[in-house]
Amino acid sequence: MILYPAIDLKDGQAVRLFKGEMDQATVFNDDPAAQAMEFVAAGCEWLHLVDLNGAFAGEPVNAAPVEAILSRTKVPAQLGGGIRDMTTIERWLSKGLARVILGTVAVENPDLVREAARAFPGKVAVGIDARNGRVATKGWAEETDVMVTDLARSFEDAGVAAIIYTDINRDGAMQGPNLEATAALAKAVSIPVIASGGVSSLADLIALRDCGATLDGAISGRALYDGAIDLREALIALGRT
Template structure:
C-alpha cells in the first residue's frame, strides 16, 4: 500500500480546507516545492496535488506551481482540481504529471470521461468524492443523484489508473478514515482504490492495510504532527 502525501494548493500556497469548505482554510507553507522535496526525503514515492483554485474555477489555475514541482523529478505526481476538458489533461501530462484526477466532469458527462479514459489509458484517475453514500461534485459544493457504488461499477469498465475515494465528512477532520465504506468500494471493483480523508495516526494506516486498498492519501496529519511520513510508510508495509 502506497502512502501518498498531499499538497493542496490555493494561491500558490500549501493549505488545507476543512471538509472542503473554502471559508475554513489552514495555511501550512508558502513553498510547495520545498514541501515536495521534504516528502521525497521522508520516503514518499507519490505526491497528491489538488488545485483548489482550479476545482472552484473549473480549469487548472496553479499550473506554474505544479510544473515547478513536476520538473524536480523527485516524485510521481497525481493532480486534480478543475480538469474538465481534454486540453487541460494534456497540459498537465505534458508538464510531467504522472496521472490526473477527474471528478466533477466524470459524473456530469460520463461519455466524455470514458473517451478520456480510453485516450489517456492508465493515466486517468477517477476522483470519487462522497457525502454519505452519494457522489459529490464541483469541489464538494454540490451533490449528485448517484451512489458511490453505482457510479464506481460503471467506471470500473474503463482503463483507469485508480479510483480515489474521499469521504468528505472525514476529510481534514483527523477523526480516522471511513473503513467500512472504503472496504466496500475496494471489494466491489477491480480498479485499484486509494483511500483519502480522515487519517490521523499510524493506527489508521494499520486499519487500512488489510482491506485491499492500493494506497492512502495523508495530508493534515502530516502538517499537524499527529503522524510522520516514515512511520506511515513503515505501517503500510
C-alpha cells in the same frame, strides 16, 4: 499499500481545508514545491496534488506551483481539480504529471473519462468525493443523487487506473477514515481504490491496510503537516521502504 502525501493548493500556497470548506483553510507552507521536496526526502513514492481553486473555477488556477513541484521532484504525482476537458488533460500529462484525476466530469461527462483512459492508459484516475454515500462535485460544493458505488461500477470497463474515494465529512477533521464505506467500495469494484479523508494516525493507516479489502493506497494531509504521522515511520510500518 502506497501512502500518498497530499498537497492541496489554494492561492499558490499549500493548505488543508476542514471538511472541504474553502473558508476554513489552514496554510501550512507558502512554498508548495519546498513542501513536496520534504515529502520526497522522507521517502514517499507518490505525491497527491489538488488545485482547490481550480476545482471551483472549472479550470487550472494553481498551475505555477504544480509546475514547480513537477520540475523539482522526481517521484510521480497525480493531480485533481479543474481538469474537465481533453486539452487540459493532454497539457498536464505533457508537463510530466503521472496521472490526472477526473472528478466532476466523471459525473457530468463520463464519456470524457472513457476517452481519456483510452488515449492515456494508466494515466487517468476517477475522483469520487462523497457525503453520506452520495457524490459531490464542483469542489464539493454541489451534491448529486449519484451513489458512490454506482458511479464507480460505471467505469469498470473504462480502463481507469484508480478510484480516489474521499469521505468529505472526514477530510481534514482528524477523526479517522470511513473504513466501512472504503472497504465496501473496494470490494464492489475491480478498479484499484485509494482511500482519502480522515487519515489522522499510523493506526488509521494500519486499519485501512487491514480493512478486509485490498486498497491501492491511502492519502494523508493534515496529519503529516501536524506531525500526527511521521512520514518516514509510516512508510517503514507499511513496508514501503
